[in-house]
Amino acid sequence: MTDLLEVDDVKVRFSVGGGFLTSLGLGAAPSIEAVAGVSLRVKQGETYAIVGESGSGKTTLARAVAGLLTAQEGSIRFQGEELRGLPESQFRPHRRHMAMMFQDPVGSLSPRLSIKYLITEPYRIHGLTDRDLDAEARRLLEMVGLPGEFAQRYPYQLSGGQARRVGVARALALEPKLVLADEPTAGLDVSVQGELLNLLSDLRDRLGVAMMVITHNLNVVRHIADRVGIMYLGRLVEEGPTETVFANPKHPYTLALLAANPEPDPDAVLDRIELKGEPPSLLNRPAACEFHNRCPFVRDNCAVDTPGWQAVEPDHHHRCHWPRS
Amino acid sequence: MAGPLLDIRDLSVHYKTPRGNLKALRQVNLEIPAGKIVGVVGESGCGKSTLISAILRLMSPNAQVAEGRIGFKHEDLLAVSEERMRALRGKEISIVFQDPMQAHNPVLTIGRQMADIQYRDGTSAAEKRRHAAAMLGEVGIPDPELRLDQYPHEFSGGMRQRIAIAMALMAKPALLIADEPTTALDATLEVQVIHKLKALQADYGCSILFISHHLGVIAELCDEVVVMYAGEVVEQGSVRAVFHAPQHPYTRRLLECDPGRIKQRTRTLPTIPGEVPDLAALPQGCVFRDRCHDAIDRCASEHPAWRVLSDGHHAACHIAGQGGDREP
Numbered sequence: 001m002t003d004l005l006e007v008d009d010v011k012v013r014f015s016v017g018g019g020f021l022t023s024l025g026l027g028a029a030p031s032i033e034a035v036a037g038v039s040l041r042v043k044q045g046e047t048y049a050i051v052g053e054s055g056s057g058k059t060t061l062a063r064a065v066a067g068l069l070t071a072q073e074g075s076i077r078f079q080g081e082e083l084r085g086l087p088e089s090q091f092r093p094h095r096r097h098m099a100m101m102f103q104d105p106v107g108s109l110s111p112r113l114s115i116k117y118l119i120t121e122p123y124r125i126h127g128l129t130d131r132d133l134d135a136e137a138r139r140l141l142e143m144v145g146l147p148g149e150f151a152q153r154y155p156y157q158l159s160g161g162q163a164r165r166v167g168v169a170r171a172l173a174l175e176p177k178l179v180l181a182d183e184p185t186a187g188l189d190v191s192v193q194g195e196l197l198n199l200l201s202d203l204r205d206r207l208g209v210a211m212m213v214i215t216h217n218l219n220v221v222r223h224i225a226d227r228v229g230i231m232y233l234g235r236l237v238e239e240g241p242t243e244t245v246f247a248n249p250k251h252p253y254t255l256a257l258l259a260a261n262p263e264p265d266p267d268a269v270l271d272r273i274e275l276k277g278e279p280p281s282l283l284n285r286p287a288a289c290e291f292h293n294r295c296p297f298v299r300d301n302c303a304v305d306t307p308g309w310q311a312v313e314p315d316h317h318h319r320c321h322w323p324r325s
Numbered sequence: 326m327a328g329p330l331l332d333i334r335d336l337s338v339h340y341k342t343p344r345g346n347l348k349a350l351r352q353v354n355l356e357i358p359a360g361k362i363v364g365v366v367g368e369s370g371c372g373k374s375t376l377i378s379a380i381l382r383l384m385s386p387n388a389q390v391a392e393g394r395i396g397f398k399h400e401d402l403l404a405v406s407e408e409r410m411r412a413l414r415g416k417e418i419s420i421v422f423q424d425p426m427q428a429h430n431p432v433l434t435i436g437r438q439m440a441d442i443q444y445r446d447g448t449s450a451a452e453k454r455r456h457a458a459a460m461l462g463e464v465g466i467p468d469p470e471l472r473l474d475q476y477p478h479e480f481s482g483g484m485r486q487r488i489a490i491a492m493a494l495m496a497k498p499a500l501l502i503a504d505e506p507t508t509a510l511d512a513t514l515e516v517q518v519i520h521k522l523k524a525l526q527a528d529y530g531c532s533i534l535f536i537s538h539h540l541g542v543i544a545e546l547c548d549e550v551v552v553m554y555a556g557e558v559v560e561q562g563s564v565r566a567v568f569h570a571p572q573h574p575y576t577r578r579l580l581e582c583d584p585g586r587i588k589q590r591t592r593t594l595p596t597i598p599g600e601v602p603d604l605a606a607l608p609q610g611c612v613f614r615d616r617c618h619d620a621i622d623r624c625a626s627e628h629p630a631w632r633v634l635s636d637g638h639h640a641a642c643h644i645a646g647q648g649g650d651r652e653p
Contacts, residue, residue: 213508
């Protein structure tokens with residue numbers, strides 16, 4: 001398998017605050033690095049999950065890949081071509097091959113447009129209006145397991161699960177190579193969540209589409225992702241094949257995340273690792289290892305030396321001086 | 326006090342809509358013993374939110390209580406005056422909402438908001454501030470004195486949810502309602518909030534009605550669990566009884582669907598095929614019949630009664646307790 005998406009040392013900065021002097025051009029506005037140097041590869045047909053708490057930069061990274069915001073540094077290559085810095089007009093042909101599924105299923109569908117209009121909109125945007133849009137709408141709806149008559153409905157007539165399916169249909173309209181799914185199951189009930197994940201797995205097998213899934217639900221990751229990257233404060237702290245990372249986590253943050261996942265069993269024996277404190281502010285990043293002030297296994301050099309990106313196996317990496325065994 | 330703190334009997338709530346009467350809650354029975362944490366699970370649309378708004382009597386204008394009573398201590402919340410209800414809300418019964426990002430006023434400091442809600446106490450401003458700082462300390466916010474002067478956006482999501490809990494507990498309510506308080510948080514913060522809630526409950530001795538669709542959280546936090554489906558309570562019992570030996574087929578299916586229980590990586594996750602029935606045109610018989618694997622003829626004609634299976638374990642199913650006790 002070749003690499004479909006190659007992300008190298010990408011940084012996304014947002015300027016925050018900045019007062020009167022900055023507006024006069026005096027003094028630099030303070031900025032935060034929401035994505036602080038992320039490198040990853042997504043192969044053709046592969047599902048890559050990005051896990052991390054809110055504010056860890058997951059969504060920002062996906063938006064930078066989709067060109068919805070600008071990465072200040074690094075390289076984002078898609079099908080071998082550099083996308084970073086392309087003007088919108090030159091980005092558009094590439095965006096045809098990548099689709100974004102947004103977090104809020106109902107909010108991402110305009111309430112005044114019919115489902116048919118919404119799911120065939122990608123054709124209009126990319127000037128593919130020579131097809132029979134009625135037939136396309138039916139085909140897409142049936143592909144995601146909804147009756148063709150739904151084309152005539154409006155978003156308010158859909159349940160949360162149905163709205164998600166419409167979101168999937170719209171994302172797949174142009175047969176993309178890569179789907180960026182932002183929290184695809186947030187707010188769904190367990191049974192509906194199962195249906196949606198089954199649909200995504202099924203479509204992936206049938207269409208060979210690669211997916212980058214952003215989530216904080218580890219149960220979702222375990223069942224759909226081939227590989228997983230754990231993000232903390234805008235950087236990856238661990239990455240590897242899903243089964244390896246779940247069975248043999250190296251970074252203490254990964255370990256804490258896995259252990260924190262509440263079990264649906266009142267008698268579960270809990271072997272929890274309690275994290276100290278709160279995630280630090282991006283305005284005030286801790287020195288050296290950025291996890292050291294919350295880490296239960298912290299040692300002297302953690303506050304002094306910045307840990308590098310180390311390999312356990314060729315495809316399993318972490319950023320920790322004292323990896324768990 | 327003898328008897329449960331909250332005792333809901335035969336509660337039915339309907340919404341008047343252009344499509345007809347939407348029967349959002351039907352004959353709901355629910356008890357919350359004093360000092361216990363009771364969880365409510367169910368899919369969206371099962372009536373969890375209607376239940377909360379009925380208890381607080383903050384229902385939308387088109388809602389109508391068709392029958393039932395909500396006993397709280399020695400009163401019926403559905404019968405007391407509006408004035409009395411206002412005295413109870415916030416003092417005896419308080420609530421923590423789902424979204425910690427939107428629960429606070431963004432343009433007032435946390436200290437100001439925490440002082441404002443003590444308006445009933447008649448204490449001095451300095452006293453209110455001391456109380457507010459003490460509460461922030463209770464929920465584990467470092468440097469509470471200093472942080473009182475900060476605005477909501479200066480706190481993280483987990484902290485904001487803990488502040489919301491602090492505010493809800495400030496008046497030492499007898500009943501705290503928590504409406505999916507951890508959905509917006511990631512796993513490590515979710516666990517922090519649950520532990521805090523459990524510790525505070527033990528300290529204050531209040532009861533908690535905890536709404537969630539996260540089965541893992543319910544299992545960890547609650548003493549008892551109530552399972553709702555399409556506006557009815559279908560099963561209630563101790564967390565151990567319901568999670569280990571679920572009696573209603575819906576409860577069993579719901580537990581089977583939870584990906585947290587499936588340790589082996591799988592390509593196809595279990596689901597519950599079919600749709601929730603239309604609340605405006607309910608079928609005869611059992612509401613879960615169309616999606617039930619174990620349905621018998623009787624299920625189509627006769628609505629199952631609320632049956633006692635063992636001490637404190639109830640289910641509304643014709644076949645509950647009769648060979649329907651397979652482990653999920």
